[in-house]
Amino acid sequence: MKDILKKSSFKALMAIIAxxxxxxxxxxxxxxxxxxxxxxxxxxxxxxxxxxxxxxxGFTGQLCLGHAxxxxxxxxxxxxxxxxxxxxxxxxxxxxxxIASLFALLIGIPTLKLTGDYFAITTxxxxxxxxxxxxxxxxxxxASGLSGIPIKTKFPLAFIFTVxxxxxxxxxxxxSHGRAIISIRENEIAAQAMGVNTFKYKIYSFVIAAFFAxxxxxxxxxxxxxxxxxSFDYLQSINILVFVVFGGMGSLSGxxxxxxxxxxxxxxxxxxxxxxxIIYPLALIILMIFRPQGLLGNKELSLKIFKNLxxxxxxxxx
Amino acid sequence: xxxxxxxxxxxxxxxxVSNLNLSINSKEVVGLIGPNGAGxxxxxxxxxxxxxxxxxxxxxxGEDINGLKPYAITEKKIARxxxxxxLFSELSVIDNVKISYNxxxxxxxxxxxxxxxxxxxxxxxxxxxxxxxxxxxxxxxxKDELAKNLSYGEQRRLEIVRALxxxxxxxLLDEPAAGMNPQETKDLMExxxxxxxxxxxxxxxxxxxxxxxxxxxxxxxxxxxGKKIAEGTPEEIKNxxxxxxxxLGEGA
Numbered sequence: 001m002k003d004i005l006k007k008s009s010f011k012a013l014m015a016i017i018a019x020x021x022x023x024x025x026x027x028x029x030x031x032x033x034x035x036x037x038x039x040x041x042x043x044x045x046x047x048x049x050x051x052x053x054x055x056x057x058g059f060t061g062q063l064c065l066g067h068a069x070x071x072x073x074x075x076x077x078x079x080x081x082x083x084x085x086x087x088x089x090x091x092x093x094x095x096x097x098x099i100a101s102l103f104a105l106l107i108g109i110p111t112l113k114l115t116g117d118y119f120a121i122t123t124x125x126x127x128x129x130x131x132x133x134x135x136x137x138x139x140x141x142x143a144s145g146l147s148g149i150p151i152k153t154k155f156p157l158a159f160i161f162t163v164x165x166x167x168x169x170x171x172x173x174x175x176s177h178g179r180a181i182i183s184i185r186e187n188e189i190a191a192q193a194m195g196v197n198t199f200k201y202k203i204y205s206f207v208i209a210a211f212f213a214x215x216x217x218x219x220x221x222x223x224x225x226x227x228x229x230x231s232f233d234y235l236q237s238i239n240i241l242v243f244v245v246f247g248g249m250g251s252l253s254g255x256x257x258x259x260x261x262x263x264x265x266x267x268x269x270x271x272x273x274x275x276x277x278i279i280y281p282l283a284l285i286i287l288m289i290f291r292p293q294g295l296l297g298n299k300e301l302s303l304k305i306f307k308n309l310x311x312x313x314x315x316x317x318x
Numbered sequence: 319x320x321x322x323x324x325x326x327x328x329x330x331x332x333x334x335v336s337n338l339n340l341s342i343n344s345k346e347v348v349g350l351i352g353p354n355g356a357g358x359x360x361x362x363x364x365x366x367x368x369x370x371x372x373x374x375x376x377x378x379x380g381e382d383i384n385g386l387k388p389y390a391i392t393e394k395k396i397a398r399x400x401x402x403x404x405l406f407s408e409l410s411v412i413d414n415v416k417i418s419y420n421x422x423x424x425x426x427x428x429x430x431x432x433x434x435x436x437x438x439x440x441x442x443x444x445x446x447x448x449x450x451x452x453x454x455x456x457x458x459x460x461k462d463e464l465a466k467n468l469s470y471g472e473q474r475r476l477e478i479v480r481a482l483x484x485x486x487x488x489x490l491l492d493e494p495a496a497g498m499n500p501q502e503t504k505d506l507m508e509x510x511x512x513x514x515x516x517x518x519x520x521x522x523x524x525x526x527x528x529x530x531x532x533x534x535x536x537x538x539x540x541x542x543x544g545k546k547i548a549e550g551t552p553e554e555i556k557n558x559x560x561x562x563x564x565x566l567g568e569g570a
Binding site: 009168171172174175176177178179180182183186187189190191192193194195196197198204250298 | 368484
C-alpha cells in the first residue's frame with residue numbers, strides 16, 4: 001500500500017516536472033510567444049481561484065459569492081508591499097494570502113454558525129464593501145487604480161504556486177479533515193451526530209480558500225501591473241463560480257480543466273469579436289443542459305476512468 | 319448510566335415533552351414507544367443535543383450533558399441513527415464509516431498536507447478498523463459503492479455501522495425497523511442483541527413494531543402527549559390499562 005502510494009506520487013511529481021520543463025522551454029525559446037505565455041499565466045491564476053473556491057462551494061457546500069473580494073485583498077496588499085516597501089515578491093504574496101484569510105476568519109465566525117443563505121449574502125456584501133473601501137482610499141489609488149506595480153509574475157512562479165495550491169487542497173480533501181468537510185455538504189445534521197465539529201471545519205475550509213484567493217490576487221497584481229477596484233466586483237466572483245460549476249462542484253480536476261478552457265476560450269474567440277459574447281454563454285448553456293453536474297461531476301480525472309471506459313467498451317463488444 | 323430528570327421542552331408555548339424521567343443502565347435495551355406525535359424523536363433530539371431542553375437535567379456517567387453541541391455529545395459516547403435515513407449519500411460506504419473517526423483522529427491539518435508518517439499510520443488504522451466493522455455487518459463487499467446505491471435494508475444497516483464507529487456506550491435507534499418486512503425485522507432483532515453483547519453497549523430505541531419492542535426490550539417507556547404514562551417490563555406494559563387506552567382509545 002505504502003509503496004504504491006509512493007510510486008504514484010513519484011509518477012505525479014515526474015509528470016509535473018515534465019510539463020513544467022516543456023512549457024518553460026517553449027516559452028524561453030519563444031515558440032510560445034509573449035501573448036500566449038501571458039494567457040498561460042492568467043490560466044494558472046484562474047486555476048488557483050477555481051480550485052480554492054471549489055473547496056468552499058463544491059466540497060463544503062457553502063455558497064461563497066465574494067471570492068473576488070479576497071482576491072482584491074491579496075492583490076492590493078502584495079502590490080503595496082512590493083511597491084512601497086520593496087519587499088521580495090514571494091513574501092508579499094504570502095502576506096497577501098494571510099491577510100485575505102484573516103478577513104475570511106472575521107466574516108466566517110459570525111456567519112458560518114448559521115445555515116442557509118446568510119453566508120452567500122454576507123460574502124456577496126463583503127466583496128462589494130472591499131471594492132468600495134479601495135475606491136475611497138487614495139493611498140491605494142482610489143477608483144482610478146494603482147499603477148506601476150512591478151511585473152514579476154513569470155511562468156515558473158505562477159506554475160509553482162498553482163501546483164502547491166492543488167497539492168495542498170487535494171491532500172486536505174483526501175484526509176480525515178477533508179472527509180469531515182465533505183460530510184457537511186452531504187448532510188450537516190448527520191455530520192454533527194457523527195462527531196464532526198461542523199462549524200470548525202467550515203471555518204477551516206473558508207479560511208484556506210480565502211488564503212489561496214489572496215495568493216491568486218497577489219500573482220494577478222504582479223502579472224497585470226495595474227489594479228483597479230472595478231476588476232474585483234461581484235461579476236469577477238461569479239466568473240470564478242462559473243469555473244467551479246462548469247468543471248463540476250467537488251472535482252478539483254474539473255476546476256483545473258474548466259478554468260483553463262474558460263480562460264482560453266474568450267482569447268481564442270477574439271478574432272471573431274462580434275460572436276464572442278454569443279459563443280461563450282452558449283457553451284455554458286449547452287453544458288448546463290446536457291451535463292448539469294458540470295464537466296466531471298464530483299469525480300476526479302484519473303487513469304482509472306479511462307481504464308473503466310475501455311473495459312466498458314470491451315464488455316459491449318462481447 | 320444515563321439519568322434524565324424532569325426533562326421538558328416547549329416550542330412557543332407548546333409543551334412537546336414535559337417532566338420526563340428516564341434512566342438506562344449499562345447493557346440494557348430500553349424501548350421508547352407511544353402514538354405518533356407523542357414526542358419520542360424530540361426526546362432523542364434532546365439527548366443528542368439537537369434541541370436544548372427548556373428545563374431538566376440529562377446526566378451521563380454522572381456528568382451533566384445538557385446544552386452540549388451534538389458533536390460534543392458524540393464525543394461523550396452517545397451515538398444515534400435517524401428515522402429518515404441520513405447517510406452521506408454521495409460518498410462511498412467506507413468513507414461514511416470513516417467520518418465517524420474524525421473527532422478522535424490523531425493527526426492535524428499539517429500532517430495531512432505533508433503526508434507525514436503519523437498521517438499514514440493513522441489512515442491505515444482507520445481503514446483497517448472501518449473495514450473490520452463493515453465485515454461484521456457483511457457490508458465489506460460493498461465498501462466502494464456509493465451509499466445512495468445501497469438497498470434500503472443495507473442503508474439502515476450502514477447507519478448503524480456508522481453510529482457504532484463513533485465508539486458509543488449508548489446507541490439511540492430511531493425506528494430501526496421502519497419499512498422492513500417481518501423477516502428483516504426478525505434479523506434486526508437478532509442484530510440488536512448481538513450488538514449489545516459484542517460492543518458492550520446499551521440501546522435506547524424508538525419503534526412502532528410491537529413484536530420487536532416486546533421481543534428485545536428489558537424495559538419499555540410509554541409516552542403520550544409528551545408525558546410518560548407508563549414504564550416497566552414488556553409484560554407490565556402489555557397489560558397496563560393506560561397504555562391500551564392511549565393506543566386504542568377509551569373503552570377498548
